[in-house]
Every structure is written in structure tokens, then in C-alpha cells.
Amino acid sequence: MASPPLAAGDLGARHPGSIGGGGSSAAPTAAPARPLRVALVGNPNTGKTTLFNALTGLRQRVGNFAGVTVERHEGRFRTPDGHAALLLDLPGSYSLSAGSPDEAIALEVLIGRGRDVPLPDVVVVVADAQHLERNLFLASQVLELGLPVVVALNQFDAATAAGITIDVPELIHELGVAVVPTVAKRGEGIEALRRAIAQAPALPADGRRFALPEAAESALAPVAARLEDAGLPPSAARMEALRLLGVAHPEAHLADVAELPALLARARAAIADAGLVPERLEAELRYGWIGGVLARCVTRRAPRGRTATDRVDAVVLHRVWGPAIFVALMALVFQSIFTWATPLQDAIEGGMTWLGGRVGALLPPGDLNSLVVDGVIAGVGGVLVFLPQIALLFLFIGFLEDSGYMARAAFLMDGLMRRVGLHGKSFIPMLSGYACAVPGIMAARTVENEKDRLATIMVVPLMSCSARLPVYALLIGAFVPPVAVLGGALTLQGVTMLGMYFLGTVTALGVAALFKRTLLRGPARPMILELPQYRWPSAKSLAIGVYGRASLFVRRAGTVILALSIVLWAMATYPKTTPDASLPEAAQQEQQLERSFLGRVGHAIEPAVRPLGYDWKIGVSIAASFAAREVFVSTMGTIYGVGSEGEAALPDRLRAERDPETGRATYTPLVAIGLMVFYVYALMCISTMAVTVREAGGGRVGWRWAGVQFAYMLALAWGAAFVVYQGGRLLGWG
Amino acid sequence: MLSLFARRSRPARPLTVVSADASSSATDPAAATPPGACPLAACAPGARATVLALCCGHQEACRLRALGFSEGTQVDVVDARHAMLLDVRGTRLALGRALTAGITVQPHAAG
Numbered sequence: 060m061a062s063p064p065l066a067a068g069d070l071g072a073r074h075p076g077s078i079g080g081g082g083s084s085a086a087p088t089a090a091p092a093r094p095l096r097v098a099l100v101g102n103p104n105t106g107k108t109t110l111f112n113a114l115t116g117l118r119q120r121v122g123n124f125a126g127v128t129v130e131r132h133e134g135r136f137r138t139p140d141g142h143a144a145l146l147l148d149l150p151g152s153y154s155l156s157a158g159s160p161d162e163a164i165a166l167e168v169l170i171g172r173g174r175d176v177p178l179p180d181v182v183v184v185v186a187d188a189q190h191l192e193r194n195l196f197l198a199s200q201v202l203e204l205g206l207p208v209v210v211a212l213n214q215f216d217a218a219t220a221a222g223i224t225i226d227v228p229e230l231i232h233e234l235g236v237a238v239v240p241t242v243a244k245r246g247e248g249i250e251a252l253r254r255a256i257a258q259a260p261a262l263p264a265d266g267r268r269f270a271l272p273e274a275a276e277s278a279l280a281p282v283a284a285r286l287e288d289a290g291l292p293p294s295a296a297r298m299e300a301l302r303l304l305g306v307a308h309p310e311a312h313l314a315d316v317a318e319l320p321a322l323l324a325r326a327r328a329a330i331a332d333a334g335l336v337p338e339r340l341e342a343e344l345r346y347g348w349i350g351g352v353l354a355r356c357v358t359r360r361a362p363r364g365r366t367a368t369d370r371v372d373a374v375v376l377h378r379v380w381g382p383a384i385f386v387a388l389m390a391l392v393f394q395s396i397f398t399w400a401t402p403l404q405d406a407i408e409g410g411m412t413w414l415g416g417r418v419g420a421l422l423p424p425g426d427l428n429s430l431v432v433d434g435v436i437a438g439v440g441g442v443l444v445f446l447p448q449i450a451l452l453f454l455f456i457g458f459l460e461d462s463g464y465m466a467r468a469a470f471l472m473d474g475l476m477r478r479v480g481l482h483g484k485s486f487i488p489m490l491s492g493y494a495c496a497v498p499g500i501m502a503a504r505t506v507e508n509e510k511d512r513l514a515t516i517m518v519v520p521l522m523s524c525s526a527r528l529p530v531y532a533l534l535i536g537a538f539v540p541p542v543a544v545l546g547g548a549l550t551l552q553g554v555t556m557l558g559m560y561f562l563g564t565v566t567a568l569g570v571a572a573l574f575k576r577t578l579l580r581g582p583a584r585p586m587i588l589e590l591p592q593y594r595w596p597s598a599k600s601l602a603i604g605v606y607g608r609a610s611l612f613v614r615r616a617g618t619v620i621l622a623l624s625i626v627l628w629a630m631a632t633y634p635k636t637t638p639d640a641s642l643p644e645a646a647q648q649e650q651q652l653e654r655s656f657l658g659r660v661g662h663a664i665e666p667a668v669r670p671l672g673y674d675w676k677i678g679v680s681i682a683a684s685f686a687a688r689e690v691f692v693s694t695m696g697t698i699y700g701v702g703s704e705g706e707a708a709l710p711d712r713l714r715a716e717r718d719p720e721t722g723r724a725t726y727t728p729l730v731a732i733g734l735m736v737f738y739v740y741a742l743m744c745i746s747t748m749a750v751t752v753r754e755a756g757g758g759r760v761g762w763r764w765a766g767v768q769f770a771y772m773l774a775l776a777w778g779a780a781f782v783v784y785q786g787g788r789l790l791g792w793g
Numbered sequence: 794m795l796s797l798f799a800r801r802s803r804p805a806r807p808l809t810v811v812s813a814d815a816s817s818s819a820t821d822p823a824a825a826t827p828p829g830a831c832p833l834a835a836c837a838p839g840a841r842a843t844v845l846a847l848c849c850g851h852q853e854a855c856r857l858r859a860l861g862f863s864e865g866t867q868v869d870v871v872d873a874r875h876a877m878l879l880d881v882r883g884t885r886l887a888l889g890r891a892l893t894a895g896i897t898v899q900p901h902a903a904g
Contacts, residue, residue, distance in 0.1 A: 154859030158852060192882045193861045305858065307851035338851075342858035343865075368885075376872065470887045474875040482889060483876070507852075585849070585889035586876055587856055 094135070094143035096177060097256055100165055100201060101185030102194050103151035104463070104591035106213045108132075109600040110185055110243035111148045114253070117603065130501070138257035139250065147176065153193075155200045155298075156306050158507040163310055169204055170295045172312045178292075181207045181259045183252070188218035188225060188240065189592065191357060195349045196342075198234070200302065205266030205294030207259035208236040211252055215240035217594070222360030230356045235267065244597040266294025269344055271301070274333030278326040279304075282319070289316040301344070304330070304337045368592045372467070381471050388464075389490075392455045403447035411440030430628055438624020439617070441693045446609060448525045452494035453608045454601060461596035466588055473586055479568050480575030481506075482586040485515040489567060492522030493560070496747040498608070500754050508584040514574040516754055517768055520742050521567035523560045526689040530738045531559055533692050537710035538731040555735075563739045566775070578767075619745060623686045627694075630657040631683075657683060671737065671777070672730045672784040674718065681737075688743040729792050733783040740776035742769050827899060833868070833877065834893040840870045842898035849895040860886060868898070 101107040111119075115134025132148040149168060150161035157163035164173070171178040184201050186194035191212075202208055210230075212218075218225065231238045237255040241248030271279070279300040286296035303309055304327060309319050327337040374380055415436045422428040459465045465487055473483030484506050492499035499519040506512040523531075535552050542551040549557075575581070636654045638647035652658050653675070661679030668678045676695075684691040696709060716725040742748070748765050755764035830845055844866045847854040861882035862868070871885065872878040877893045879886050888896075 153856070156855050156859060158856050190882075190884050193884050196859055196861065305855050307855070336864075338854065339858070339864055342863040346861065346863060346866075376878070378874070466887075470876060470878075473887070473889065477875060477889070483887075507856075582891075585853060585892035586887060587853065587860070587889070587892065588887040589860070590878070590885040590887055 094145040096179045097144050097146045097181045098149055098168060098179035099183050100149045102153050105185045105187040106243045107151055107185040109597045110213055112600045112603045113243045113246050113249050115146055139254045140257055154197055156302055157310050161504055167312050170291055181256050184210045185213050186210055188212045188215045189221055192349055192353055196345050199345045200298060202267040203294055203298035205264055205292055207264040209255045209259050210236060210238045212238060212240045213243050216242045224358045226356045233352045275330050275340060278329035282322045282326050285322055301341050305341050371593055375467055385468055385471055400447040400451055404444050407444050411436055434624050434628030439621050445525055449612055450605050450609045453605050456491055457601045457604045458596055463591045463593045466590045469588060479572045481511050481571055488515050488519050489522055492519040495524050496520040497750045500750050510579040510581040511584060513755060514571050514579045516751060517574055518567040518571045520747050521563050523563040527738055529689050529692045531556055531735055534731045534735050537713045538728045559735055559739050627683055631655050671733055671780045674725055685743050686745040729784060729787040733780040736783050737776045737780040740772055740779055742772035830897050830899050832894050833896040833898045834890060836870045836900060838870050838872050840900055842900040843867050844898055846897040849892055
């Protein structure tokens with residue numbers, strides 16, 4: 060029963076070609092006209108993404124499935140016999156019964172109802188060798204579909220280390236398909252897996268038939284027949300009929316199957332009459348089968364004692380130490396993002412200044428020079444500066460996720476989140492929101508319930524993202540003195556900064572609670588969360604993940620932000636006027652700006668920002684930063700005629716600014732605090748709005764939710780800034 | 794107000810009672826609650842119990858069964874606070890209190 064210890068060369072070499080008895084083990088001889096379509100399915104936390112990366116390397120791209128917001132990872136590789144294969148990574152799921160939009164995709168693709176995805180030629184089921192019992196549930200569903208299947212027994216080394224011995228030939232015999240042990244993290248077994256994938260289409264794949272009790276068999280026959288009429292392959296129809304017994308409502312893609320709910324109700328009644336519980340039938344049947352398979356193929360060395368994961372959890376989930384470690388870890392992450400990214404950011408900034416100088420010198424002075432230097436290079440460069448921070452943040456989040464800590468954080472925060480009306484899982488998107496609301500909103504997909512997901516999406520942009528940082532940094536640097544507080548442990552500047560983050564977070568929780576009690580009222584769905592075993596993440600997989608995110612960000616900087624920069628530049632430059640030549644040059648620039656389109660916009664909105672204590676110049680900066688809040692800083696620089704070389708001078712200019720009529724300082728500390736509070740709350744980011752439209756349902760529904768989000772955040776921002784400024788003045792602080 | 798935003802018009806999803814407590818199926822082993830059975834939420838850390846009935850939303854019951862948390866399964870209670878930490882079929886799950894209160898189990902004798 061024992062399998063020999065795992066050696067890289069020998070992985071999966073055990074007769075993968077001879078499965079299925081009558082099947083020919085010869086590889087297909089004629090080269091197929093199109094690449095082999097391979098789909099990858101598996102439970103979450105099985106190392107599926109690592110396996111995907113190991114198979115494809117960087118030959119992958121991220122897109123979307125048609126009509127939905129689920130990310131679609133596709134990659135290419137070559138089989139050992141030289142055929143091209145197209146690998147589709149389906150979202151991780153525990154079963155084909157979908158709880159979230161992500162999981163619905165896996166089912167649609169596998170039963171041939173994917174909107175733009177043809178039925179795959181081969182399905183690779185990734186199973187965690189340590190948790191075979193649970194992983195075989197999904198595998199048993201896939202085995203019934205009648206598609207060629209290859210099972211990758213991933214994390215085989217960890218299973219061996221945990222004293223679990225899996226008799227692979229016996230498992231191949233039991234499952235009737237190729238089984239390849241892999242250690243995706245180290246690339247072991249990948250070549251054997253490629254070989255098994257190449258051979259699978261030539262093997263017979265009739266679809267496994269599980270023996271059902273006779274009463275169930277006859278009760279389900281009409282359901283299966285109807286599904287077959289609707290275009291499902293016969294074996295898939297049988298599997299679906301059984302699966303649908305335990306599902307409250309057939310998934311959306313089955314909505315057009317006539318009379319399906321009525322047929323299912325009849326089948327349930329017939330099964331109940333026979334003394335069975337229809338909802339339990341599938342789980343009992345599959346886990347019964349799995350129990351037999353495990354008894355024949357798996358041996359455990361000793362009863363499981365306290366594992367390394369248990370020992371870590373004893374501390375990490377401790378009632379007192381757990382939250383303390385969580386807070387310390389977050390502090391460390393943010394601190395490192397700011398400190399580690401600074402040299403890289405300085406380098407990018409320096410590079411941009413240098414580039415601007417060189418290009419500026421090459422081009423003849425005039426509008427083209429100004430467009431390229433002040434518009435394109437300064438605009439895009441101002442955003443590219445955040446690339447190091449974003450890459451670092453994704454590295455940390457990837458590490459926390461892949462190591463298994465993220466699920467613990469969700470568990471720790473469940474108590475707090477439950478009071479809000481959400482559950483612990485919603486905390487992960489909010490946490491990601493500290494970096495950037497775009498990935499944060501995308502991370503909300505893991506929240507199964509639609510109302511909870513929407514409530515999460517609505518509040519993620521309240522978490523202070525990295526684009527607010529330059530705004531805070533400029534205003535705090537100019538108006539908050541670096542006085543030591545708390546016995547010198549922190550400065551007043553640091554405390555102010557922390558206060559802004561805290562304000563955003565507390566408000567996010569409050570607003571979520573409000574949404575859950577009004578527009579998105581509904582019972583809090585209880586949390587069901589797997590706490591995976593801790594493991595050391597694969598460096599390659601982390602790197603590929605960060606690379607993917609970073610290149611997405613750069614692409615956006617090259618498109619949306621480039622276009623915006625050009626528009627803003629044009630608005631600040633035209634129409635050209637002849638400024639009063641008697642004025643000093645800085646004043647001439649100011650006059651030109653005041654008469655430009657952007658200046659007119661500033662004057663137009665001045666009545667709206669007057670009660671907040673702002674003049675038209677701040678109005679211009681706010682108006683300019685509606686599409687991307689970090690533009691506030693560069694606009695201020697433009698308005699006050701400070702080039703990027705003299706950035707340090709901007710705070711001095713702000714402090715020196717006087718109201719031309721009253722002669723009082725335009726920027727008091729009260730105005731600065733009010734302005735920061737405005738930026739804590741205002742949704743000024745076109746990328747966030749775009750992603751909200753997509754993630755909240757797309758189309759008109761998505762636009763409506765994005766509108767709600769934008770409007771409530773703007774109202775909150777204006778109201779809070781008003782209260783700060785007017786309240787402060789009443790108290791005599793202004 | 795919500796109907797304004799709902800993506801698909803879908804009837805309100807009732808909480809389906811999955812347990813047979815309310816059903817008339819006399820042959821269901823869970824219909825007659827055996828003596829000593831209690832909600833999972835009442836179990837203390839360190840306890841071991843067998844799941845008798847899942848009495849929760851249909852969607853949750855379906856998910857729990859897929860995760861191996863089905864009737865007849867043995868669970869070990871690792872920790873119990875606002876949510877419970879449980880070992881089920883070799884994997885560790887965290888379940889919210891709303892869920893554990895509706896799961897009927899038969900605790901095993903201590904020791």
C-alpha cells in the first residue's frame with residue numbers, strides 16, 4: 060500500500076497512459092489544428108494558482124469572462140510532444156454548486172454553458188494531497204461530467220511530511236483517470252502533468268456513474284432528460300440532476316430550462332416518499348464513496364497530534380495576542396510600504412524630472428513643449444510614482460493570502476464586522492482598500508451574499524488609499540508642526556496622519572452599517588470560512604502576481620491617466636490670454652490660469668467651496684482632481700508656479716498665501732484640516748468608479764450604484780469639511 | 794428601494810428548513826431528536842460531536858455539505874467565541890454563531 064518516497068524524476072511516471080483499460084496510450088499523432096483547451100479546477104488553498112503559474116510561467120494574461128466581472132486567467136504551454144495548450148484557470152470552488160459569482164463560472168464552463176468559453180478538452184482537477192477527503196468531493200463531481208480528467212495531487216511533499224501515504228496506482232485505479240503527484244511550488248511533477256494532459260484526450264472518458272438508490276434514480280430521470288434536452292451532455296445532465304437536489308435555486312444559466320423547478324420539486328417529493336432526504340443525497344453518496352476510496356488508497360502514520368499550524372494558531376488566534384499581532388502586522392506593512400518605497404519613488408521622480416528636462420530642451424518652446432513636459436510627462440509621472448507602493452502592497456497582500464494568514468485576519472475581525480452587519484470576509488477587501496480601492500473592490504467577490512458584497516464595495520473607497528497620501532503629506536507638512544507627542548514616541552504630524560486613516564476606517568464601518576440597515580437590508584449571512592494550513596508562499600507565484608498587478612497599473616497610467624493629463628493641461632492652458640505685462644512672472648502665470656477654462660471652472664464652483672473656507676484656487680485643484688485625487692498636489696504646484704524641482708517650496712508658498720481682499724492667510728491650519736477631511740471622504744478616482752460600475756453588476760445597475768457611491772461620498776466630504784471649518788471658527792480656532 | 798437596484802428580479806429567498814424536524818418524514822433518522830443532542834454552539838472547546846441536522850439557510854447547508862460538514866460527520870470543537878473553530882474531515886473551518894446555533898449535534902462522551 061505504501062508508495063515510494065517522492066522523487067522529482069519519478070513523479071507521475073507510473074503508467075499514466077494505461078488507465079482506462081481499452082484506451083490507446085499512444086499520444087495523438089496528427090497535430091491538432093487548434094491548441095488543446097485545458098481547464099484547471101480545484102478547491103481554494105490547494106496551490107492551484109501556483110500550479111497554473113508553474114505550468115505557464117509568464118505566458119499568461121488576465122481578462123474577464125464575458126458579461127461578468129470574474130477575472131479570467133489564461134496561459135499557454137507546450138505539451139512534451141510539442142502541442143500547444145491553452146490553460147484556463149477557473150475560480151477556486153469547493154463544489155460545483157455555486158455560492159458566489161466566481162464559482163458559477165466554473166460550473167458553466169464545465170457543463171458547456173460558458174458564454175464565450177467552449178467545452179474544455181481536458182479538465183485538470185487540483186487536489187490537495189493533505190486534504191484528499193474534502194478535495195475528492197469536487198473531483199467526484201467533475202469525474203461524472205464525461206470529460207477527460209487528470210488529477211494533480213498537489214502539495215504531495217507536505218502530505219508525506221505529515222505522515223500521509225497515498226497509494227497513487229491504487230488511486231488511479233479507483234478514479235479511473237491519470238493521477239499525477241505534484242509539488243507546484245518547486246516545479247516537481249509539472250512535466251509529468253503536461254504529459255498526462257497531452258495523453259488524456261485519447262483515453263476513453265465515459266463519465267463515472269455513481270450508483271443511486273433505485274427510487275432516486277427513477278425520480279431524477281425526468282430532470283436529467285430535461286437537462287439533456289437543454290443541451291447538456293448526457294453524463295453532465297445526470298450529475299446536474301443529483302446536484303440540483305441540494306441547491307435552493309438552479310443557477311442563473313439554467314434559468315431558461317423549462318419547468319426545471321417544478322420537475323425538481325417532483326423529484327424531491329418522490330425521493331422523500333422513499334424515505335430519503337433529497338438535500339442530503341448528494342453529500343451522503345459522494346462522501347460515502349470517498350470514504351471507501353480513502354480506506355483503500357491512503358494510510359496515516361499516526362493520529363494527528365498538534366501540527367505546526369496548531370501551534371501558530373494558538374498564538375495568532377489568541378484572544379489577546381491575536382488582535383495585538385494583527386495590529387502590529389498591519390502597522391509593519393504600512394510602515395514598510397512608506398519606507399521601502401521611498402527610494403524607488405525618488406528614483407522614478409528623478410527619472411521623470413530628468414526626462415522632462417531633456418525633452419523640454421529638445422523641443423522648441425511653445426505649446427507642444429508645454430503639452431509634452433507639463434501635461435504628459437508630469438501627469439503620467441505623477442501617477443507612476445505610486446508604482447513602488449502599489450507593487451509592495453500587492454506583495455504583502457499576496458504573502459498574507461498565500462501563507463494562510465488572511466483567513467485568520469478575517470476570523471479575528473468577524474466579531475467587529477458582525478456588529479456592522481457584515482462578516483469577517485468583508486474585512487479583506489477593506490484592508491486592501493488601504494492600498495488602492497480598485498483591487499479592494501475586486502476582492503469583494505469572495506463575499507458570497509450579493510447585498511453584503513455591495514455594502515462592502517460601497518465603503519471600500521472610504522479606506523484611505525495610497526493616492527491620498529500625497530495630499531495628506533503636503534498639507535500636514537505645511538501646517539502641522541512636528542511637535543513630539545506621547546513622550547516622543549510619535550510626532551503630531553504622524554498622529555494627524557494616523558487620525559486621517561482612522562477617520563476613514565471608522566466611517567467605512569459606520570456607513571456599511573447604515574447601508575445594511577437601509578438600501579441593502581437583509582440578514583447577515585453567517586460566516587463559513589476555511590482556515591488553510593500555513594505554508595511558505597512560492598516566490599515565483601508571488602512575483603508573477605505582483606508583476607500582473609503592476610503591469611495593469613502601468614497600462615492604466617498609459618491610457619486613462621494619460622488622456623486625463625492632456626485634457627487637464629489643455630484646460631489650464633487655453634484659451635490663451637495676454638496677461639498684464641507689468642506684473643511679475645508668477646502673477647502673470649496666475650492670471651493666465653485664472654482666465655483659462657480650468658480657472659473658470661474654479662470660479663464657477665467657488666460658491667460651493669466658500670463655506671468650507673476655500674478660494675477659487677483650491678476650487679480649481681479640487682475640480683482638477685475629481686478624476687484622480689493625487690492630481691491635487693500637481694495642480695497646486697502648477698497654480699503656485701512651483702516646478703517639480705522646487706517641491707519643497709510649495710508648503711512655504713501655501714503658508715505665505717494671502718487673501719487679496721482681506722489680507723488674511725488663505726490657508727489656516729483649520730482650512731488644511733478641513734481639506735484633508737474632505738479628501739478622506741471624497742471619491743475622486745475615475746478608476747474606482749469604473750471598477751464599481753463593473754463589480755456592482757455592470758450596465759445600468761452598475762452605473763446606478765457607482766452614482767450612489769459617488770454622491771454619498773461627496774455629500775459626506777462636503778458636510779464633514781463644512782462642520783470642521785465652521786465649527787472650528789465658532790470655537791475661535793480659525 | 795432595493796428593487797430599483799436589484800440585478801435580476803428574484804423572489805425573496807426564504808430560509809429553508811433543511812432539518813427534518815418540521816417534516817413528516819418519519820423514516821428520517823434526524824426526525825426524532827435523540828436525548829443528549831444539542832446545538833453545536835453549546836459545545837465547549839475540546840468537545841467532539843456528530844452532526845445530526847443542519848438547520849440553516851439552504852445555501853449555507855449546501856456549502857457546508859460540500860465542505861464535508863454533512864449529517865453523520867464527526868467534528869472537533871477547537872475554539873468557541875463569536876465564531877467557532879472546528880476540525881472537520883481533516884480541515885479547519887470557522888463558522889459564524891448564527892450557523893452553529895442551528896446545527897444539531899450529538900456530543901460524544903468526554904474522555
